[in-house]
Amino acid sequence: MAWGSFNGDVNSGFAKYDITQDYAWNYEHAPEPVGDVVPVVGGEWLYCGVPVDSPLGIAAGPLLNGKWLLYYASLGFDVLTYKTVRSCERSSYKMPNLQPIAWEGGVVPAELSVASVMNGSWAVSFGMPSKPPSFWRDDVAATRSRLAKGKFLCVSVVATAQDGWSIDDLAADYAQCARWAVESGADGVEANFSCPNVSSVDGQLFLNPTDAGIVAAELREALPNTPLLLKVGNINNRETAHALVEVVAPSADALVMVNGLSAKVRQRNAELLFEGQCRGIAGEIIRETTLEQLALYDGLIREFGIDVRLVGVGGLGQAADVRACLDRGCEAVQFATAAMLNPGLGLAIRREGFSSGR
Numbered sequence: 153m154a155w156g157s158f159n160g161d162v163n164s165g166f167a168k169y170d171i172t173q174d175y176a177w178n179y180e181h182a183p184e185p186v187g188d189v190v191p192v193v194g195g196e197w198l199y200c201g202v203p204v205d206s207p208l209g210i211a212a213g214p215l216l217n218g219k220w221l222l223y224y225a226s227l228g229f230d231v232l233t234y235k236t237v238r239s240c241e242r243s244s245y246k247m248p249n250l251q252p253i254a255w256e257g258g259v260v261p262a263e264l265s266v267a268s269v270m271n272g273s274w275a276v277s278f279g280m281p282s283k284p285p286s287f288w289r290d291d292v293a294a295t296r297s298r299l300a301k302g303k304f305l306c307v308s309v310v311a312t313a314q315d316g317w318s319i320d321d322l323a324a325d326y327a328q329c330a331r332w333a334v335e336s337g338a339d340g341v342e343a344n345f346s347c348p349n350v351s352s353v354d355g356q357l358f359l360n361p362t363d364a365g366i367v368a369a370e371l372r373e374a375l376p377n378t379p380l381l382l383k384v385g386n387i388n389n390r391e392t393a394h395a396l397v398e399v400v401a402p403s404a405d406a407l408v409m410v411n412g413l414s415a416k417v418r419q420r421n422a423e424l425l426f427e428g429q430c431r432g433i434a435g436e437i438i439r440e441t442t443l444e445q446l447a448l449y450d451g452l453i454r455e456f457g458i459d460v461r462l463v464g465v466g467g468l469g470q471a472a473d474v475r476a477c478l479d480r481g482c483e484a485v486q487f488a489t490a491a492m493l494n495p496g497l498g499l500a501i502r503r504e505g506f507s508s509g510r
């Protein structure tokens with residue numbers, strides 16, 4: 153366990169998100185912003201070309217709404233990704249939404265076992281719930297108006313596929329959400345092309361470069377002047393990675409990687425959790441995968457002169473991880489699990505520093 157700065161219990165008093173409660177309860181119980189002194193990060197930082205105070209971000213997930221976003225903004229995070237929203241209301245999957253898992257090192261297996269205490273990794277099971285568009289649009293607008301300069305508010309969006317939809321229908325739904333986000337004042341949009349919790353086409357777009365290219369082009373047309381990021385999952389095949397990055401680079405400013413890894417989870421009574429479906433595995437267990445994938449994409453971008461930025465996410469939890477991402481060509485990093493376990497993570501990383509060799 154390399155993260156070190158939390159005591160292993162997600163409900164220890166460090167974490168504000170209560171995993172014994174459901175998504176709706178946590179939505180209503182956002183902490184208030186804190187008044188801690190935030191150490192300044194030297195240097196000049198950009199997020200898709202927009203100046204920000206640091207490259208430290210929160211991934212789509214922990215920021216359930218504007219109140220959660222403002223709380224993490226007060227803790228020294230400058231790139232704030234609003235949890236994925238849709239063009240229609242959608243409820244969350246039932247609990248457990250966050251199930252700690254056992255892991256003793258090594259590659260991530262296709263099946264994992266539950267753990268009774270949180271030791272850095274968990275299965276994530278929300279199914280991308282969303283408030284109705286009118287609700288989240290007002291929340292984004294109110295939140296942006298309370299954010300200081302140097303902070304970047306990015307809204308994560310996903311399409312809600314209906315039976316019989318073509319790829320153009322799906323692209324139009326993504327684009328609608330993206331337009332609404334920008335009309336509400338979002339500084340950028342992150343389109344989720346990879347959700348390990350859902351098996352529909354919107355959750356697997358990143359594995360199909362042709363479809364990904366169509367959706368990315370439609371999003372770019374909808375947002376001609378706004379940063380557009382695409383969130384992708386784990387691709388370790390060089391040919392698929394190359395095909396994806398070539399086809400989306402003309403439309404996207406950045407690729408964010410990786411989303412949780414897909415795996416099944418077995419309970420102590422030997423039955424599979426989540427009705428045997430895969431869920432996204434997040435936390436320290438996926439760190440090596442993230443760093444390997446970033447190195448792969450960084451290599452492709454440099455070898456083929458591709459014009460797209462990288463943002464690292466997945467298993468990151470300390471200053472050395474920020475450095476490792478910057479060394480692999482990232483413009484910024486995002487945290488989910490580690491920042492939920494220890495909301496003071498950004499302050500600790502700022503105090504330690506993370507200058508890159510690149």
Ligand SMILES: Cc1cc2nc3c(=O)[nH]c(=O)nc-3n(C[C@H](O)[C@H](O)[C@H](O)COP(=O)(O)O)c2cc1C
Nearest residue numbers: 211212213236344411412434435466467487488489
């Ligand atoms: C509580 C929680 C909720 C998440 N919800 C989303 C989401 O709505 N959209 C998305 O793209 N990723 C979502 N994720 C995935 C994270 O953005 C991130 O890619 C993943 O957790 C790996 O990062 P980590 O190891 O730092 O947690 C969620 C993760 C967590 C822990």
